[in-house]
Amino acid sequence: MKSLRGKLTVWFTALLVIVFGTFSLYLYYSRRTAIFEKVDADLRLTALNIAGNIKKEEGRLFPLAPEVLESIDPAITLRIYDSGGQEIYRWSESPKSSLPNSKTIVKRSVPGKPLPSTVDFNLISLFFSGRSSLPAAHHYLLETGKPKGEHSRRLLIYAAAISQEEDEENEGKSTPAPAQIFYIVCLKSTEAAEEELEALARLLFGSGLLIVALAAGGGFFLSGRALRPVRKITETLENISASNLRARIPSELYDRELLPLVNQLNAALERLEQAFERERRFTADASHELRTPLSVIINTLEVLIRRPRSVQEYHEAIKIVLKASSSMQIVLEDLLTLARLEAGKLSLQLKSSSLYNVANEAWDLLTPEARKHHIHFYNEIPPQLVASVDSDKMKRVFLNLLKNAISYNRPEGEIRTTAAIEADGIILEIADTGIGIPAEQLPHIFERFFRVDSSRSDQSGGAGLGLAIVKTIIELHGGKISVTSQPGKTVFRLILPLI
Numbered sequence: 001m002k003s004l005r006g007k008l009t010v011w012f013t014a015l016l017v018i019v020f021g022t023f024s025l026y027l028y029y030s031r032r033t034a035i036f037e038k039v040d041a042d043l044r045l046t047a048l049n050i051a052g053n054i055k056k057e058e059g060r061l062f063p064l065a066p067e068v069l070e071s072i073d074p075a076i077t078l079r080i081y082d083s084g085g086q087e088i089y090r091w092s093e094s095p096k097s098s099l100p101n102s103k104t105i106v107k108r109s110v111p112g113k114p115l116p117s118t119v120d121f122n123l124i125s126l127f128f129s130g131r132s133s134l135p136a137a138h139h140y141l142l143e144t145g146k147p148k149g150e151h152s153r154r155l156l157i158y159a160a161a162i163s164q165e166e167d168e169e170n171e172g173k174s175t176p177a178p179a180q181i182f183y184i185v186c187l188k189s190t191e192a193a194e195e196e197l198e199a200l201a202r203l204l205f206g207s208g209l210l211i212v213a214l215a216a217g218g219g220f221f222l223s224g225r226a227l228r229p230v231r232k233i234t235e236t237l238e239n240i241s242a243s244n245l246r247a248r249i250p251s252e253l254y255d256r257e258l259l260p261l262v263n264q265l266n267a268a269l270e271r272l273e274q275a276f277e278r279e280r281r282f283t284a285d286a287s288h289e290l291r292t293p294l295s296v297i298i299n300t301l302e303v304l305i306r307r308p309r310s311v312q313e314y315h316e317a318i319k320i321v322l323k324a325s326s327s328m329q330i331v332l333e334d335l336l337t338l339a340r341l342e343a344g345k346l347s348l349q350l351k352s353s354s355l356y357n358v359a360n361e362a363w364d365l366l367t368p369e370a371r372k373h374h375i376h377f378y379n380e381i382p383p384q385l386v387a388s389v390d391s392d393k394m395k396r397v398f399l400n401l402l403k404n405a406i407s408y409n410r411p412e413g414e415i416r417t418t419a420a421i422e423a424d425g426i427i428l429e430i431a432d433t434g435i436g437i438p439a440e441q442l443p444h445i446f447e448r449f450f451r452v453d454s455s456r457s458d459q460s461g462g463a464g465l466g467l468a469i470v471k472t473i474i475e476l477h478g479g480k481i482s483v484t485s486q487p488g489k490t491v492f493r494l495i496l497p498l499i
Contacts, residue, residue: 005223012219013212020211024204031200035193039154040142043186046076047140047158050184054080054160064091075192079185088182137161137181144190151191158184229254233265245273278447285449285464289331293324300324334465338448341472348476353391355428356381359417362398366406374412377402381419387426387496393473398430400466401492405432408490421498425479428494437485445483446471 053068069091072078080089135141140158161181236249248269251262300320309317359379363370370377398417405415413433420427437445444450449464474481479496 005220005227008223008226009216009219012222013215016215017208017212020208024208028197028200028204032193032197035196036154036190039188039190039193040156042073043076043142043154043156043188044140044158046072046078046186047156047160047184050078050080050186051158051160054182064089073188075188077187079187081183081185083181083183134183135159151189151194154188154190156186158186160184229258233262237265240269245269245276282448286331286335289449289464290328293327293331296324297321331465334469338465338469338472341469341476348390348393350388350390352386353389353394354383355385355387355389355394355419355426356383358389358391358394359398359402362395362402365399366402369403370406373406373409375406375409376412376414378414378416381417381428385419385421385426387498389477389496390473393476397470397473397494400470401430404466405430405434405490408432409434424495425498426496428496429491430494431489431491433488434490436487436490437483439485442483442485446481 049068049071050064053064072091078089078091079087082088135157137159138161140156143155143157145153145155159181160183232253233249236247240247248266249262251259251266254262300317304314304317356379359381363377363379402415409415409432415430415432418429418431441450446467447464448468450467471481474494474496477496479494481495482493484491484493
């Protein structure tokens with residue numbers, strides 16, 4: 001199922017069905033247990049009541065008193081057997097079985113054996129089939145049976161005993177007679193209990209169907225309400241385009257659970273707007289950087305073709321065109337390098353390299369320019385310090401940073417490179433004694449085509465791409481770069497991971 005709303009509806013419905021089903025099962029079986037416990041309690045109470053009111057005269061049991069019979073539940077059928085298995089009493093509200101003091105004789109059995117069946121009370125054999133013994137004195141036995149085509153019946157057999165004190169014939173005898181065991185059999189149909197349980201089951205089943213229908217409808221409605229903020233977010237995002245990136249999702253309209261999502265989307269929109277702004281600025285700056293030397297070339301050539309020129313004039317014009325072409329070539333090469341670095345198309349060739357040697361190699365290429373400005377270089381990186389870097393790309397980092405340090409330094413200024421191993425990694429610093437960078441421009445110096453002093457950058461041939469390339473190379477190595485500056489001291493701080 002691909003619909004989140006459908007999934008939420010199914011989960012909500014399934015949860016309610018499980019909860020209601022568990023509750024229904026608990027309610028049904030709790031009620032069933034209570035009903036049958038009440039039936040058993042009625043049977044036990046009846047048996048104990050009969051046992052306490054039996055009269056014995058002249059060696060035989062007499063019928064129960066009317067008030068005792070009136071206290072018996074009309075739904076209970078009563079039989080009394082002696083220890084030999086002879087039915088000596090029966091009672092029932094049904095006229096068919098109301099035969100008080102019945103003398104029906106059944107097949108005798110010895111004590112400790114199952115009671116035999118009779119024509120009038122044939123459930124005895126059903127309930128006692130497979131039994132090995134009858135209950136002991138003052139104990140009872142409970143069984144449930146279901147005759148064919150009839151409702152279940154609950155049967156209780158209680159073994160009552162008449163002791164010496166209860167037998168008037170034993171009065172005055174020196175040797176007390178043993179207690180006489182007889183069995184009180186109480187039978188009660190479970191029809192009413194079964195009908196009540198069936199009604200409860202039908203009620204629970206009907207309620208369950210209603211619950212499922214309400215849960216499905218309610219789940220569909222609630223999931224729709226829950227997903228409404230997502231639809232609002234979608235509508236807001238649909239209105240965002242390249243020309244309208246300032247739109248934001250109002251976070252105050254959403255619940256706390258959705259605030260992280262809204263905040264992340266707004267942050268993504270902010271980054272997207274900044275990226276588009278950087279691209280627009282990059283396009284404008286790139287056009288400007290390329291247009292200037294191209295205009296110089298075109299203007300120079302247009303002047304040349306207006307009339308014949310001397311060899312010296314042609315020579316000077318060619319020098320101007322070459323200089324402008326070289327400027328364009330530098331810009332294009334830097335743009336291509338930066339694009340490849342950011343696209344990950346220039347893979348790093350990592351190897352253990354001495355940062356001291358890499359810095360010296362870069363300085364050797366810049367020595368002629370440094371001598372023009374009388375700049376002094378001090379390489380204080382420990383020669384034994386080794387880092388896992390791409391030496392060619394790290395040389396480009398040193399070239400760009402040292403070239404900037406030369407261009408923006410004062411005459412007779414100094415440049416120092418230092419390095420040390422700290423907990424964060426290898427800390428590499430390149431410091432110069434130049435004019436410094438204004439504080440308001442520090443956050444922008446790593447942006448493409450950004451130049452602190454455009455006039456001096458034009459003189460040095462820079463296009464404002466050097467620091468952007470440096471930052472990209474350092475980040476490709478898994479490191480970080482930062483800068484601090486004040487008049488007379490600017491420090492670029494690089495953090496490279498340890499080997």
